[in-house]
Amino acid sequence: MSSQRIVPPVTRFKVMTLAEYKKVYQESIRDPVDFWARQSKKLLWEKPWTSAITGEPPRSRWFEGGRINPYQNVMGKHRDTFVWSRVATIYESEDGDVEILTYRRLDDMAGRIAGWLESQGVSKGDWTLLYAPPTPEAIAFMLASLRLGAPFEPVFTGFGWYELAKRLRNRSPKVVFVVDGYKRRGKEISLVETTEKAIEASGVETKILVSNRLGLRLPRLHETYPLDDALHENHTADSRVVDSSDPIFGLHPGYEDDFKPVSLPAGGYLTQAYATSYWLGLKPLEVLFNTVWPGWITGVTYLLFGPLMTGTTIVLYDGAPDWRSWDRWITILERYAVTIFLTTSGALRALSKQNPETYRKHNYDTLKAILVTAEPLDTDTWSWAYRQLGTLNRPIIDSDPALLSGAIPVVNLYIQSEIATFATGNLPSYTFPHIVPGTNGPPIPGFHLDILSDGRLVVKNPWPAMPVEAPQEYYEKWSEGFYDTGDLATYATDGYIQVLGRRDTVMKINGYRISPGAIEKAIETLPGVKRALVAGKSDTQKFEAPVVIVEGRAEAEQIRKLIREYITPIADPAEISFTDKIQYATRHELKNKLRNL
Amino acid sequence: MKLRYGDIVLTIEEEGVNINSEICIDVLKSTECKQHIYTRPIENTSQVMQVSQEERAETQGTRVRAFPCKPCIGNCETGEEATQSYLVKSQGFSIYFHGCRHMPCNLEGLQGEKIDILILKIGPENMSPEEASELVKTLKPALAVPLCHAPEDGYKFRDLASPYTQVVLSI
Numbered sequence: 138m139s140s141q142r143i144v145p146p147v148t149r150f151k152v153m154t155l156a157e158y159k160k161v162y163q164e165s166i167r168d169p170v171d172f173w174a175r176q177s178k179k180l181l182w183e184k185p186w187t188s189a190i191t192g193e194p195p196r197s198r199w200f201e202g203g204r205i206n207p208y209q210n211v212m213g214k215h216r217d218t219f220v221w222s223r224v225a226t227i228y229e230s231e232d233g234d235v236e237i238l239t240y241r242r243l244d245d246m247a248g249r250i251a252g253w254l255e256s257q258g259v260s261k262g263d264w265t266l267l268y269a270p271p272t273p274e275a276i277a278f279m280l281a282s283l284r285l286g287a288p289f290e291p292v293f294t295g296f297g298w299y300e301l302a303k304r305l306r307n308r309s310p311k312v313v314f315v316v317d318g319y320k321r322r323g324k325e326i327s328l329v330e331t332t333e334k335a336i337e338a339s340g341v342e343t344k345i346l347v348s349n350r351l352g353l354r355l356p357r358l359h360e361t362y363p364l365d366d367a368l369h370e371n372h373t374a375d376s377r378v379v380d381s382s383d384p385i386f387g388l389h390p391g392y393e394d395d396f397k398p399v400s401l402p403a404g405g406y407l408t409q410a411y412a413t414s415y416w417l418g419l420k421p422l423e424v425l426f427n428t429v430w431p432g433w434i435t436g437v438t439y440l441l442f443g444p445l446m447t448g449t450t451i452v453l454y455d456g457a458p459d460w461r462s463w464d465r466w467i468t469i470l471e472r473y474a475v476t477i478f479l480t481t482s483g484a485l486r487a488l489s490k491q492n493p494e495t496y497r498k499h500n501y502d503t504l505k506a507i508l509v510t511a512e513p514l515d516t517d518t519w520s521w522a523y524r525q526l527g528t529l530n531r532p533i534i535d536s537d538p539a540l541l542s543g544a545i546p547v548v549n550l551y552i553q554s555e556i557a558t559f560a561t562g563n564l565p566s567y568t569f570p571h572i573v574p575g576t577n578g579p580p581i582p583g584f585h586l587d588i589l590s591d592g593r594l595v596v597k598n599p600w601p602a603m604p605v606e607a608p609q610e611y612y613e614k615w616s617e618g619f620y621d622t623g624d625l626a627t628y629a630t631d632g633y634i635q636v637l638g639r640r641d642t643v644m645k646i647n648g649y650r651i652s653p654g655a656i657e658k659a660i661e662t663l664p665g666v667k668r669a670l671v672a673g674k675s676d677t678q679k680f681e682a683p684v685v686i687v688e689g690r691a692e693a694e695q696i697r698k699l700i701r702e703y704i705t706p707i708a709d710p711a712e713i714s715f716t717d718k719i720q721y722a723t724r725h726e727l728k729n730k731l732r733n734l
Numbered sequence: 735m736k737l738r739y740g741d742i743v744l745t746i747e748e749e750g751v752n753i754n755s756e757i758c759i760d761v762l763k764s765t766e767c768k769q770h771i772y773t774r775p776i777e778n779t780s781q782v783m784q785v786s787q788e789e790r791a792e793t794q795g796t797r798v799r800a801f802p803c804k805p806c807i808g809n810c811e812t813g814e815e816a817t818q819s820y821l822v823k824s825q826g827f828s829i830y831f832h833g834c835r836h837m838p839c840n841l842e843g844l845q846g847e848k849i850d851i852l853i854l855k856i857g858p859e860n861m862s863p864e865e866a867s868e869l870v871k872t873l874k875p876a877l878a879v880p881l882c883h884a885p886e887d888g889y890k891f892r893d894l895a896s897p898y899t900q901v902v903l904s905i
Contacts, residue, residue: 222848234738236738236739238740239876422896450900468905472903473900474903500885502889502893503893531893
């Protein structure tokens with residue numbers, strides 16, 4: 138554990154003392170309901186709420202009686218302000234082509250798609266689903282759903298047909314939006330076949346809207362429509378008002394047994410998304426490059442909602458980080474005057490393995506902060522990011538480029554789908570005490586976090602974005618009167634939180650939260666397999682990697698192919714072994730065994 | 735670099751820009767373009783359209799207006815320079831290509847124009863990054879694309895102008 142205390146040169150004159158931070162934090166958790174109620178007043182309510190919170194957690198409801206227009210709070214409020222003519226999205230394809238939309242044009246696109254959705258029978262409360270990389274039209278589709286008060290689920294395109302089918306069955310979306318494909322290291326990755334297979338397997342009757350970006354064939358399904366049809370729609374639907382607790386979007390986080398649906402409420406979610414984004418420093422004239430795709434909570438809250446609510450410009454890139462070389466992301470920072478770079482610990486670890494000269498030849502002096510999330514960020518990688526990426530070309534105060542002494546903050550933040558926003562970390566525009574490398578920083582005001590004697594990281598108060606729909610596992614995690622995150626943590630220097638990894642058997646692979654049970658179920662569909670057991674083992678690059686034990690007969694390559702196609706290539710096993718009888722009764726036993734090896 | 739802005743597709747070249755394959759400004763190498771225009775005299779331009787001072791040209795819905803460059807000392811115009819700038823209107827967007835070597839004395843001709851994209855030349859024969867950023871503050875475009883001889887000029891312009899517009903470097 139690190140005991141360093143770092144104050145980056147650019148924050149030297151704005152950093153608060155630990156005592157000042159503690160005062161703000163303690164005040165926030167003395168009455169978290171009042172704290173969040175005050176934050177909610179920064180939103181535009183059509184009808185003010187009457188009770189900040191009703192019911193006991195985990196079934197509490199926030200801002201009851203309130204009615205809110207989510208689209209107005211994300212996009213509409215910028216109309217008639219200077220933000221409307223500012224750039225909302227900059228998309229760069231792997232080939233290097235650039236597409237730019239201002240807030241006005243993005244609103245126009247979202248309005249037309251919403252008009253088309255409405256003409257297809259989508260109305261308030263109907264689910265939609267998208268299976269697309271981060272492209273401007275994917276952003277516009279999510280906004281179109283938001284406009285109609287129709288909750289949406291973005292599905293990460295790294296998931297295979299079996300996982301997509303599961304989400305289709307669980308959501309029964311009226312419309313599915315798909316981008317035909319994207320480039321990965323120069324190769325076309327088609328999403329057409331996966332979509333066809335998933336829809337057929339799910340048995341769900343739905344309509345497909347396709348962005349024909351790569352010019353691939355359209356899915357051979359009954360009701361398939363090209364996006365151009367929607368964009369030529371003259372009718373633009375009005376934005377709708379919803380109840381505070383109506384779901385706004387959903388995801389399928391990984392639980393021990395499977396990936397399961399979680400839906401978040403409009404009023405509470407928007408309150409948290411806006412507040413935390415503002416505290417991170419997102420605002421008009423800032424340019425954010427977030428490498429996490431929609432389909433994961435960081436990609437929804439800090440690629441869509443937070444940046445747009447605050448009038449920030451978003452950079453979208455759907456190619457590989459190493460195409461054609463490992464400085465691709467750095468070129469993006471340089472080219473678009475990016476001010477805030479948000480990425481994962483795993484990505485930084487991969488970047489840190491390359492020759493530093495690859496990055497030093499670039500000038501990205503506009504950058505103000507590097508935000509890091511997903512799995513824990515070790516001290517060495519933090520230090521590399523601070524010195525190699527975080528020292529700019531231009532000397533700042535006592536930051537010397539020649540000495541790689543670091544200039545801008547590298548901040549590690551903790552997030553979880555059920556919490557919906559960052560819950561720990563230094564906040565450049567709110568509570569910013571010194572940084573302790575290797576930790577996730579101090580708890581963010583409004584979240585009463587604690588670490589129990591057995592290492593469990595828990596949240597002791599309800600938070601506004603708490604799910605309105607979740608699996609039984611989520612409700613059970615509240616059985617002791619507080620929320621057990623499932624993560625293990627320790628108190629580091631100055632009471633900062635240091636997350637160590639999962640306490641349960643859910644795996645964190647390259648920052649992705651992967652369900653071992655989902656992999657087991659997929660393997661058990663193979664003839665000749667009686668049972669499968671999966672648990673994660675420690676991995677220096679990926680943080681964790683799956684180990685698979687199969688009871689029965691199959692080929693290792695067959696298992697790998699199945700995991701790739703059914704679940705995701707991310708879950709490619711580190712080891713596969715076969716046995717006549719698995720000696721472990723539970724995943725926990727296997728995980729403990731792997732930990733002790 | 736190919737840059738799409740709404741229905742406009744700009745191909746950014748080293749010295750100039752191709753706008754929707756309709757108008758090419760200062761594109762020296764042969765490209766598929768219906769009209770070629772230049773901000774300063776060049777040789778062998780017999781096959782290209784010359785848009786002279788205050789003259790307007792139109793091609794398939796794309797309108798071009800030329801602005802002669804009038805350098806100044808203090809607030810006084812000092813006469814004509816053999817360079818000009820262009821305002822191109824296409825697909826409902828306004829693109830201003832600043833070909834002048836200096837910051838103009840006044841931009842009366844552009845009064846009331848909402849500029850979507852500003853393309854400007856920066857370098858020893860053109861405006862300095864500081865002058866170019868002043869132009870950004872005056873015109874307030876949504877997007878600014880500098881064409882630079884030296885990368886350092888581009889970085890300096892980006893750092894000065896990015897608080898006022900979205901800068902895209904054509905690196």
